[in-house]
Amino acid sequence: MSNLSSLSFYIPELIIIIAILLVIVLDVIPVCKKYTFPLSLGAILLASVFLWQSYGESHGLFMGMISIDPFSHFFKMIFLLSTFSIILISRYEKQLDSNYSAEYNALLLIVLLGMFLMSSSINLIMIYLSIELVSIPSYILAGMLKNDKESNEASLKYVIFGSFASGLMLFGLSILYGITGSTDIGVVTAALQAIEYPLSIYFPLILILVGFGYKISMVPFHFWTPDVYEGAPTPITAFLSVAPKAAGFAILIRVFYTMFTLEGSVSATLPLTNINWPTLIAVASAVTMTLGNLLAVQQEDVKRLLAYSTISHVGFMLMAFAIISPDAVRAIMLYLFIYLFMNLSAFYMAIFASNKLNAHHINDWDGLSRKNPVLCAFMALTLISLTGLPPTAGFVGKFYIFAELFKHQQFYWLAVVAILNSVVSLYYYFKIIKSMYLVDVEGEVNKIEAHPVVNWSIILFSAQNILFFIYWEPLIGFIEKSINLWSG
Amino acid sequence: MAENLFIIIAALVIASAFWVVFSPNLIHSAVSLIFTLFSTAGLYIFLYADFIAATQVVIYVGGILVLIIFGVMLTNSIDTPSIAASSKNQFIGGMGALTIFVIQVAVIFNTPWHIGTEQSRDSTVASIGNLLLNEYLLPFEIISILLLAALMGAALLSRRT
Numbered sequence: 001m002s003n004l005s006s007l008s009f010y011i012p013e014l015i016i017i018i019a020i021l022l023v024i025v026l027d028v029i030p031v032c033k034k035y036t037f038p039l040s041l042g043a044i045l046l047a048s049v050f051l052w053q054s055y056g057e058s059h060g061l062f063m064g065m066i067s068i069d070p071f072s073h074f075f076k077m078i079f080l081l082s083t084f085s086i087i088l089i090s091r092y093e094k095q096l097d098s099n100y101s102a103e104y105n106a107l108l109l110i111v112l113l114g115m116f117l118m119s120s121s122i123n124l125i126m127i128y129l130s131i132e133l134v135s136i137p138s139y140i141l142a143g144m145l146k147n148d149k150e151s152n153e154a155s156l157k158y159v160i161f162g163s164f165a166s167g168l169m170l171f172g173l174s175i176l177y178g179i180t181g182s183t184d185i186g187v188v189t190a191a192l193q194a195i196e197y198p199l200s201i202y203f204p205l206i207l208i209l210v211g212f213g214y215k216i217s218m219v220p221f222h223f224w225t226p227d228v229y230e231g232a233p234t235p236i237t238a239f240l241s242v243a244p245k246a247a248g249f250a251i252l253i254r255v256f257y258t259m260f261t262l263e264g265s266v267s268a269t270l271p272l273t274n275i276n277w278p279t280l281i282a283v284a285s286a287v288t289m290t291l292g293n294l295l296a297v298q299q300e301d302v303k304r305l306l307a308y309s310t311i312s313h314v315g316f317m318l319m320a321f322a323i324i325s326p327d328a329v330r331a332i333m334l335y336l337f338i339y340l341f342m343n344l345s346a347f348y349m350a351i352f353a354s355n356k357l358n359a360h361h362i363n364d365w366d367g368l369s370r371k372n373p374v375l376c377a378f379m380a381l382t383l384i385s386l387t388g389l390p391p392t393a394g395f396v397g398k399f400y401i402f403a404e405l406f407k408h409q410q411f412y413w414l415a416v417v418a419i420l421n422s423v424v425s426l427y428y429y430f431k432i433i434k435s436m437y438l439v440d441v442e443g444e445v446n447k448i449e450a451h452p453v454v455n456w457s458i459i460l461f462s463a464q465n466i467l468f469f470i471y472w473e474p475l476i477g478f479i480e481k482s483i484n485l486w487s488g
Numbered sequence: 489m490a491e492n493l494f495i496i497i498a499a500l501v502i503a504s505a506f507w508v509v510f511s512p513n514l515i516h517s518a519v520s521l522i523f524t525l526f527s528t529a530g531l532y533i534f535l536y537a538d539f540i541a542a543t544q545v546v547i548y549v550g551g552i553l554v555l556i557i558f559g560v561m562l563t564n565s566i567d568t569p570s571i572a573a574s575s576k577n578q579f580i581g582g583m584g585a586l587t588i589f590v591i592q593v594a595v596i597f598n599t600p601w602h603i604g605t606e607q608s609r610d611s612t613v614a615s616i617g618n619l620l621l622n623e624y625l626l627p628f629e630i631i632s633i634l635l636l637a638a639l640m641g642a643a644l645l646s647r648r649t
Binding site: 003017020024061062063065066100103106107110113117123125126129130132133136137139140143144146155175178179180181182191194195197199200203 | 591592594595598599600601602604622623624625626627630631633634636637638640641644645
């Protein structure tokens with residue numbers, strides 16, 4: 001579709017772009033400074049409305065640069081929801097300097113735009129550009145706490161790892177361009193089918209996997225994760241652990257299903273001839289979840305523990321990615337959606353604890369259940385869900401992934417590894433529960449109330465864990481409709 | 489003639505790049521980088537990419553490299569060997585680099601590369617301009633937002649609190 005006629009299908013993104021510019025302009029005018037926060041939230045709401053209205057449409061836009069399709073819409077809803085919630089909660093986070101709130105919101109909106117593009121790119125140039133558009137503002141956001149050495153370290157490490165990974169990915173993309181002479185992934189697919197020398201495909205495939213793997217923190221490209229998650233402001237940690245990961249999975253699914261499968265579409269079931277990347281992913285998945293879990297066991301810092309736990313969750317999702325089938329994509333999307341709620345609520349609880357009690361260490365959480373029994377009950381629910389035990393949505397998510405694995409009768413060893421890992425994760429999640437409930441603190445205990453916004457965010461997001469356990473039918477139906485990629 | 493020139497320029501790229509990495513002195517590395525970047529611009533000319541060659545010289549040699557040298561100059565004690573890049577695990581790193589080199593050579597010689605039709609043209613600037621405002625309009629516009637983010641971040645991080 002031509003550039004001009006694409007614009008009418010591009011309204012949510014345009015709203016976000018206008019909001020970014022307005023936030024920057026309003027920040028300069030002293031009287032209007034306080035409106036940047038409602039403006040950012042309002043823009044996200046407005047974008048959601050337009051996005052919801054256009055659900056189901058499927059087009060290639062801007063001369064084949066990006067596509068809108070139900071698949072990208074599903075992910076865009078995840079991005080909008082998480083960004084909205086993060087902007088909202090950040091206002092009540094004490095670490096952040098409120099002088100910079102306009103820049104902070106503008107950068108978050110830019111990341112949001114980048115994630116929108118990541119989920120809908122169908123051109124090698126846009127793939128690279130959208131990943132950079134997510135990464136570069138994230139580097140800055142991780143270093144928002146300018147007087148905190150750990151935050152500076154986080155930012156610097158993130159930059160170094162990120163630029164290295166995207167450099168390698170760019171190299172891989174350039175090889176694909178060299179093979180095909182086109183940057184359109186549809187054309188690349190057709191050209192790759194004809195190549196007989198496996199290394200010519202393996203080499204760019206692995207390089208591209210480096211770039212995507214870094215975004216979703218897949219082992220061995222995860223080294224930045226714990227340090228960045230620990231040093232960054234907690235809302236940013238929560239954000240990075242959810243939204244860019246979802247974006248990474250969106251682009252991973254789109255690119256790999258279109259370029260590296262025999263059928264070249266999401267209904268594919270076989271990889272390219274001679275290219276056994278599912279096994280590669282299966283090994284990476286096993287290593288990712290095992291390493292994430294084993295390192296999480298040793299952590300005493302809550303944020304760091306959650307950081308390693310996100311790595312192990314990525315391993316779980318990769319497990320389904322090792323199977324090429326539309327049902328596996330469905331399992332990943334379901335897991336991502338549930339993971340969004342459980343992870344955000346866990347991190348919000350960490351925000352509450354560090355704001356009110358200055359508690360970072362697990363031991364600082366001792367006896368928290370007597371200080372705020374309601375939130376601790378919901379936190380316990382979240383942790384059970386993260387472990388994947390019934391009666392929570394985490395169980396549903398894990399169930400679908402395991403079902404996929406058994407249905408295809410491939411990678412039984414992977415299922416064994418995953419079950420062992422679930423047991424390990426039980427240990428460290430219950431370490432937090434134990435600290436909240438079973439450790440007694442002496443003396444008088446004062447009740448501590450969270451700010452209503454924080455309070456209700458935690459409660460709402462944890463409550464999803466029950467809701468989607470009982471009633472996941474509509475969700476899975478919606479996801480089923482969303483597995484629909486635009487193709488040529 | 490052209491082939492010999494190409495070989496000279498390519499050799500210059502490689503030799504100066506080696507010196508950038510292995511030189512014990514940071515200033516020498518930085519100066520050597522000038523040669524690498526300049527001769528890379530020469531390679532672009534061989535590819536008929538005159539515009540990219542010009543931007544390579546203006547941005548990398550003119551801007552970024554001067555910035556790097558300034559950065560080196562402004563750090564204390566430039567002559568002490570402690571800031572000279574000391575490297576560890578040279579053997580493992582070397583083996584890794586060698587493996588990747590071998591893989592790349594294998595890929596280069598075995599891949600059926602896409603070979604475009606031979607064209608003769610005067611200048612690529614006009615067609616680049618056309619492409620940027622037609623086919624590649626969206627990436628072009630998105631880059632402006634990326635630059636905005638980078639600018640904002642630079643201002644944010646360097647501002648005094």
